[in-house]
Amino acid sequence: MSTRPSPPIRFGLIVIGDEILKGARVDAHLGAFKRMVGERGHELAWHWLLPDDPEALIAHLRFSMGRPDPVFVCGGIGATPDDHTRECAATAADLDLVRHPEAKALLEEKFGDEAYPNRILMADLPAGCGLIPNPINRIPGFSLGGHWFLPGFPQMAWPMAEWVLDRDYGVSALIQERAFELRGVPESALIPLMRDLGAQFPEATLFSLPHMGEDAHIRLGFRGRDRIDEAIAALRERLDHDGISYRACS
Template sequence: MTFGLIIIGDEILSGRRHDKHMAKVIELLAARGHALAWARYIGDERPQITAALKDALASGDIVFSCGGIGATPDDHTRQCAAAASGRPLALHPEAKRLIEERMRDVAIEQGVPFEPDRADNVHRLNMGVFPEGAELIPNPYNKIPGFSLGDVHFVPGFPVMAHPMIEWLLDHRYGHLKPVAHAERALYVKGSMEATLTPLMEHIEATFAGVRVFSLPSVDHPQRGRHIELGVKGEPASVDAAFVALQAGLRALPSVEFGTE
């Protein structure tokens, strides 16, 4: 299955916070033999969030959505998930129990009575108001859960909470998925331009099914100077043969130098 990632929050787009989700999700997926296919960054605008979640729900992909599931005025993800799925919002009974358990734990830590009817505690229950039929995602950090609608999963924006929750999903919901066989080989090319290499790249992709060619030019590398990192990736059975053909094609070009170091 295809994995996608949605990261929500004005603070990411403004630079007030640096995104830590994408690199970690790539790492978690790679450790299990999977790869991230796409990612979207969205600000705290309900129409944009709702549209992105509609796309995610319709995609058939496994999607992790990070951020905006709290209960402050700048948190919109729960409401947008309800609008995108066409489901009403309702307080999830188990989420209510977990949130109250967390509030009770905090009261004990602070040495004060637990007052469930106090206005701020009643407000905290909004963190358990999810689209009807949602499944809970356990939160080992503070017990306040995330939720899932099918294969679209909603976790907090805090990495310390979100990353263990995503890891739990990968192991408990998707541990049965077989790793995707994948190989990648690359070399460094000097003395050529991408336009000159394009016919060779197109030939490789046309000749070897399941193989994609990538080209990553650099103009000011501190060690290699101007060069192109050129490579092939895809099904392991085809990648080795494609890499041999790539090297043969480079040898046939005038004034081209290449190597793996």
């Protein structure tokens, strides 16, 4: 992993595939990307799960390309008729789909004559895009408009994403999380406390996470990079002042 210092970055994640929406496969990307960006001190800010539908893909990619967040996109870059991501990315960016010479050479080297007529379609990419190396089978992904387009297969997508993260984004200070477990108090009673401490520590995120059922309780704490020890001390002091019982979470 790169140790180059970097400011914290908010990433988006788009996972594409009818097979996930219809239940044939379970999405493993969300947890993996949360881990990958989190262990580098960054944040996965949002996640979309989209169908293999060109109209939906174009609309969502146009929207996300207009935002500042870098985005990982997994799925739909193959050569079968249900793989629409390459063409939809080009359309969303108002670019032509053209045969990328370096991608063409990689596919010809890998498959020889069998690259034609179908596998070579994976070299048809948005004009001017960059390539992302694939250490598993050498069929590249591509980059465009702050988006990193990867295969849907986790064993390929994840090492490719780590290469992107280490090459382009470096490491920021890790996010810390400290919390207390509260019982016998309704969440509504915590609103004044949360309003006051949230304003006192704007550098951190104050969160309240209720748990229902037999073991009903509320996890109340702070998440962030700065002033977490100070914020959690202030939260402890306020809970004591308000007579709310608590215990520190492990």
